[in-house]
Amino acid sequence: MPKAPAGTLYRGHVGMWSWVAHRVTGVLVFFFLFAHVMDTALVRVSPDTYDKIVDTYKNPVVNLLEVGLVAAVLFHALNGLRIIAIDFWRKGTRYQRQMLYAEVTLFVILMVPAAFFMLRHTFLTLFGTA
Amino acid sequence: MATALEDFGSPAIESPRARRQRPGQRSRTNFELYSWIFMRLSGVLLVVLVLGHLLIMNVMDGGVQRLNFGFVAGRWSSPFWQTWDLLQLWLAELHGTNGLRTVINDYAERDGTRLWLKMLLYTSAGLVLVLGTLVIFTFDPNIG
Amino acid sequence: MATPIEIHKFDTVVVGAGGAGMRAALEAGQRSHTAVLTKLYPTRSHTGAAQGGMCAALANVEEDNWEWHTFDTVKGGDYLVDQDAAEVMCKEAIDAVLDLEKMGLPFSRTPQGRIDQRRFGGHTRDHGKAAVRRSCYAADRTGHMILQTLYQQCTKHEIEFFNEFYVLDLVLAEGAVAGVVAYELATGTLHVFQAKAVVFATGGFGKMYKVSSNAHTLTGDGPGIIWRKGLPLEDMEFFQFHPTGIWKMGILLSEAARGEGGILRNKDGERFMERYAPTIKDLAPRDMVSRAIYTEIRQGRGCGPAGDHVYLDLTHLPPEQLDAKLPDITEFARTYLGIEPYDDPIPIQPTAHYAMGGIPTDLLGRVLASTDTVVPGLYAAGECACVSVHGANRLGTNSLLDINVFGKRSGIAAAEYAASAPMPELPPDPAAYVENMLTRLLDNAGGESVAAIRRDLQETMDVNAMVYRTEATLKQAEVDIATLKERYARAGVMDKGRRYNTDLLEAVELGFLLDLAQVLVIGARARNESRGGHFREDYPNRDDVNFLRHTMAYRMGGTEPASPTTEVRLDYKPVTMTRYEPTERKY
Amino acid sequence: MAGSDTPRQDDIPVDASATGDQPAGAADVPAVNSVSGDEGVGSAGPDRAVDPTAQDARTPAVTVRGTAAPSIRDVRLKIRRFLPEQDAEPHWETYTVPTEQGDRLLDAIHWVKWNIDGSLTFRRSCAHGVCGSDAMRVNGVNRLACKVLTKDLGDEVLLEPIKGLPVLKDLVVDMEPFFEAYRSVKPFLLPSPHEPTKERLQSAKDRERFDDTTKCILCAACTTSCPVYWSDDAYFGPAAIVNAHRFIFDSRDEGGEERLEILNTKEGVWRCRTTFNCTDACPRGIEVTKAIQEVKRALIFRRF
């Protein structure tokens, strides 16, 4: 049997891409949750091990990843609310795009200060004067 | 009608994926319905729980920078935070597991693969739930 | 070619899964072991394109009765209608509509919740006094709903479909039906379906014209097959040109547009139909309106730079009414012309639409072998058949009615015949004719292109055998067709494969079109009068003394597909009169 | 209705080149880098496109828009070809086609078949968007070839078979799995046994309730645009649900409960992830996702 042909991507509209993003963020957060429960479980082992692990979190790279995590959760949460609105509000399907644009706007509005606060420490330690 | 394409010894493009059997009306349960509703309900609760959690832990007051054993010990001495975290743990894990179940249903083509992936998923979910619950309830601020 | 051949056995075989085919199959399938062979998936049939409605004197919104409907049908058909057939159709119309409603057809409703009805061309109250609301409809998607509803019912009754099977020949044994030969598109396999009864319901052949409302697949396969078997075709010269096709494209804008109040205008904005049909104006029968449009164009009152079309004006109708009653056709205007029908008139021109003639049948759908004999086991219904309820000009909405009434009748008759008849023996080598035809087309290296021949055919038919005809133009068409047939003998196909060889099938279909075009033109040349859809400028009046009779055309010689040596012998058949004496047709 | 409320099909991505090749067999989680640029909400569809004469709404009636003299333009059709008896694998083939102002994409494809290569194979019949034969992927999205005008497309147009059904030849796919899903939702009226002698009454409002989903022409554009269906064909797919909806919400039907049960399974409505590809793809303008959501809600609340 010949191989399936190399086709092109389906160029779906925003509805499709928001779903892709929702799924990707959901899976990411799920794996993080696994890791997070594991590391937190270390508090049962000994405070030192826990502190050691948590200390490794306090470097700039992990700090950036952390911003990513918050972004992922935030997007997933907002989009989840949009999906719920589509599910239960009669006119939801008709305004799904508008809701998505609103969601993205809100996402940006929330993410900017959040990222600022989260990264402030890193900035300060890396380049900071304080 | 089955058309016997093979008779001609010339190829046809392979099906885009293995044909799957639709289970038919076998399962007259409401499982999918309840799990669908659960995704929405837990989602709404998680907005408060998870976003609140992230806000407190990662954003406010220097975020992760102030995390240490002592901080955790302080938090879990309060039943409020214990409940919060327990709820969050269970809802998020069940929500995520159920979400991943869907993802596996979508992409794992062979029944065998599907079964294995789901076993793995449920085992890990069980592990996380048991471990997490244990930690929150049996946490002993004085081991240090 | 060493084609694999499969043999199947059924009591009844229905050829075609449009409205007529599926209506027949529903009846036959519940009475006998039935197969439906169709070259298209059933829901792709052109019945789905019908827009306006289906007439029945339900009298849901105003006084009406089937006798008035019969009168309108007879008069609309310029008295060439067989009146016994029209009576049957109009009487059974009411049940036909109710049957469909019971099957679940989502008719548009009146405020009281009953099936709504609207006006349509040529349908009047009390023998022409005023337009009447008789057409039952589902927005402007009546045909779509009929097709879907019938398919749903066939699904429910688990009718056995053979989709994308092209029937290319009829097998006769000792003058009676023995089965059909079909070509399976997916594999290129030939199948012989041995059967006691066969119902042809293959639809029209409007693709012999260029500007046409018909689907690419409406190539007259059924009448073509019948013709090649040496059986007669009736009234082929009567072809309907619908007044309102989208300019140049031919896509139909239903008469319902005028039923809802749409108006035809020439370049001066004049409502010109007032001059041609003072009483019912824009709702005059199609042949009259089409001629009126061409008269306007010829007298220099056409629109556009070339003055070659007129306008259908809907701008005075409230947008809500357009949205509710004519959603599809307003969308056609938007999609294909970029015109917003709320604000602008739509350029239209007459478009080849409907074949009044076809395979002659009696009231049970039995196919005639001559004026007074039938072919045992052979039935036909729908646009491919000629009962004749449409005479020289079909009234709008009477075809959806025809396919339901006579589809049902022929399905029942076929199954009942099959119940009593023994399974016929197949003659030796039943698929030989088809094998030869296909081999020739596949092997032919003569270099003629099927597409080019078809284009030239459509060109000459549009110019010479459309709304206006004369001895000279018809003569020209006849000569052109003869030349095209010679070219067809040298035509080959590019695709030599077996699977989904649509190139091959297009070539076969062209053969049918060429044969039928010849019959049409010769019938038209011999009819030295003007009647309904057949208008001769050199004989502008109806001639009841010489021509109040049906044309019966028989093939002489030339058994090959679209053979250049085929001659057409014309014979005539009397028109059945019951109630109405021919009078002048005025509206 | 046809104005602002009803969602209309958005413009097809005009340039074909931006569509990246996808690695064979890759899971269909596409990279997010080729989102098409134009996401104008409720944009007016093809009729909005570049037609120099189409600008002025108050054009006098005599020079109606769209009826300007034909302009000739060359369009390159890049078609994914597969001839089962010759090719081991599909390949791309490009044809240059002269087109006029009002040409449909279907006309351009016919031009190739009739003038260049007769073996180019596709389904078509009505040529004006009512029979559902010619759904195909046009510049990466599902469209009916007879319902797109070439003037609304770029100079190069990508044509592929619809996705998720086995390809039999060129643009022809096996429709059997699609119709099988359709059949399994009992798409026919299951009336109450007490039939009136005349027609059943149905108020205009009850008739309106399911009007949208009666428009379906079974073209499969929706089902084959659904990411869930691409990866799992046991999913009934949007078209089957649309046809179930048409009966579930018909006041004359008594089989709603039965159909809801069928769709209450793992491969039923719960599988839909509200990606809206189906709604965007439907050539009849059916609000497919809305119909699916209504079925979901009916299942939850069991009242219709």
Ligand SMILES: Cc1cc2nc3c(=O)[nH]c(=O)nc-3n(C[C@H](O)[C@H](O)[C@H](O)COP(=O)(O)OP(=O)(O)OC[C@H]3O[C@@H](n4cnc5c(N)ncnc54)[C@H](O)[C@@H]3O)c2cc1C
């Ligand atoms: C645009 C348009 C609008 C119309 N509007 C109206 C209206 O409002 N009211 C009205 O009364 N009438 C209307 N008509 C006329 C009416 O719709 C048709 O005459 C009628 O639907 C024909 O139905 P049918 O079943 O005979 O054929 P079709 O529906 O055309 O079906 C033909 C069937 O035959 C099959 N077939 C053909 N050849 C073969 C073969 N060789 N082998 C196997 N199968 C074959 C096809 O697959 C198809 O299934 C309209 C027609 C058109 C074109």
Ligand code: HEM
């Ligand atoms: C913060 C609030 C959250 C909300 C509002 C939310 C909401 C949702 C909703 C409504 C769905 C269903 C989507 C659908 O049916 O199409 C969903 C799916 C999913 N969620 Fe969440 N969720 C949240 C948090 C989380 C968390 C913390 C995780 C990880 C553990 C997670 C993982 C998933 C996964 C994996 C899916 C499946 C995605 C898919 O099938 O495409 N979600 N979420």
Ligand code: SF4
């Ligand atoms: S819902 Fe729309 S896209 Fe889907 S099959 Fe029906 S008409 Fe086609």
Ligand code: F3S
């Ligand atoms: S594309 Fe598929 S996921 Fe749902 S919204 Fe349409 S069925």
Ligand code: FES
């Ligand atoms: S050919 Fe009928 S829908 Fe395109």
